[in-house]
Amino acid sequence: MNRIKEVLEQKGLTQIWLADKLGKSYNMVNAYAKNRRQPSIETLFKIAEILEVKPKDLLKEN
Numbered sequence: 001m002n003r004i005k006e007v008l009e010q011k012g013l014t015q016i017w018l019a020d021k022l023g024k025s026y027n028m029v030n031a032y033a034k035n036r037r038q039p040s041i042e043t044l045f046k047i048a049e050i051l052e053v054k055p056k057d058l059l060k061e062n
Contacts, residue, residue: 002039002058003057003059004032
């Protein structure tokens with residue numbers, strides 16, 4: 001499970017913006033944000049870099 005949607009909302013950013021920065025489709029980013037799919041480790045680190053957070057900040061603790 002990830003917190004991508006929550007971090008985007010906290011920063012006032014959109015999934016469309018993130019999709020553009022990542023070079024991925026909106027549908028893929030939306031699937032990440034809704035936890036229907038999980039990004040690869042490489043993609044998770046890239047998202048963290050783009051959002052200026054630590055990768056662990058994008059993960060939910062159980």
